[in-house]
Amino acid sequence: MKRILTLLALGAILVCGIYAVSYAFENIPDAYDEHLDVVALEENPTEYDVTGADGVADIIVAQNLERTGAENNVAAVVFDFRGFDTLGESFILITSVVGSFVILSKVKKEEKEDAA
Amino acid sequence: MKFKEGIKEKNIIIKCGADTFLPFSLMFALYVILTAPVGGGFQGGVLGAAAVLLLYLGYGYDVTKNSINPEILRINEACATTIYALLGFAGLVFGANFCRNVFYANGWLTGFVHDGTIGLMDYAVGYNVMTGVGFLLILMLGFLAPVEEAKKAEKKEDEK
Numbered sequence: 655m656k657r658i659l660t661l662l663a664l665g666a667i668l669v670c671g672i673y674a675v676s677y678a679f680e681n682i683p684d685a686y687d688e689h690l691d692v693v694a695l696e697e698n699p700t701e702y703d704v705t706g707a708d709g710v711a712d713i714i715v716a717q718n719l720e721r722t723g724a725e726n727n728v729a730a731v732v733f734d735f736r737g738f739d740t741l742g743e744s745f746i747l748i749t750s751v752v753g754s755f756v757i758l759s760k761v762k763k764e765e766k767e768d769a770a
Numbered sequence: 771m772k773f774k775e776g777i778k779e780k781n782i783i784i785k786c787g788a789d790t791f792l793p794f795s796l797m798f799a800l801y802v803i804l805t806a807p808v809g810g811g812f813q814g815g816v817l818g819a820a821a822v823l824l825l826y827l828g829y830g831y832d833v834t835k836n837s838i839n840p841e842i843l844r845i846n847e848a849c850a851t852t853i854y855a856l857l858g859f860a861g862l863v864f865g866a867n868f869c870r871n872v873f874y875a876n877g878w879l880t881g882f883v884h885d886g887t888i889g890l891m892d893y894a895v896g897y898n899v900m901t902g903v904g905f906l907l908i909l910m911l912g913f914l915a916p917v918e919e920a921k922k923a924e925k926k927e928d929e930k
Binding site for chain 1: 812844847848850851854855858868869870871874885886887888889891892895898899902903905906909910912913
């Protein structure tokens with residue numbers, strides 16, 4: 655009984671997956687959207703049509719370097735726009751270092767006391 | 771059990787491998803960090819921290835702990851985080867928001883940091899990750915050390 659239920663569930667998942675893949679295959683977007691209106695996006699960002707291939711991403715990538723003065727888009731995003739994120743990443747490292755330092759040094763001391 | 775004893779005896783092949791690959795791995799780590807505009811601080815730092823593992827595989831825990839001082843690594847990690855935060859505050863000082871890129875191509879220091887503070891932040895993150903992950907690896911490897919110490923103590927007791 656359990657095996658039959660498992661097979662049924664897997665079959666349902668397979669059918670859904672095949673349907674999703676075929677649906678996505680029918681609606682492949684164009685490679686590049688050349689009809690971007692930068693002025694309209696700046697004036698009214700909420701009502702701008704972003705259903706194109708890259709949407710706003712084209713404009714963002716094109717204007718990143720001008721706005722930050724960086725040489726690389728990834729560096730511009732990681733260290734400028736998401737600078738707080740990288741700061742939190744280094745704080746994660748520092749908390750892990752301090753926590754493991756406290757815990758592991760305590761364990762070592764206890765073992766040494768037991769041995770003595 | 772046999773594997774642990776093999777590490778304890780310091781197999782000549784592993785030792786030669788560690789000797790051969792250590793400088794190249796460190797050079798590659800520095801290369802990845804110092805090509806700053808691409809943004810490889812974290813990855814290069816982890817590559818550099820892997821040198822600790824190579825040392826441990828080749829020479830054991832005692833040599834690793836004697837050659838790389840964990841206390842200095844811990845202090846350097848805190849320094850690197852402080853440097854990153856200060857570089858972020860440089861944006862505030864020069865009239866923009868936190869972590870804003872300044873010093874780029876405006877005549878001052880442009881020959882040295884041509885990418886602005888973004889490049890310096892990348893160096894700081896690489897420094898931070900290299901020291902932090904190296905310290906964590908040394909601490910984790912310390913878990914294996916008490917077993918060896920206990921074995922040595924047992925041998926001494928048996929001799930007595």
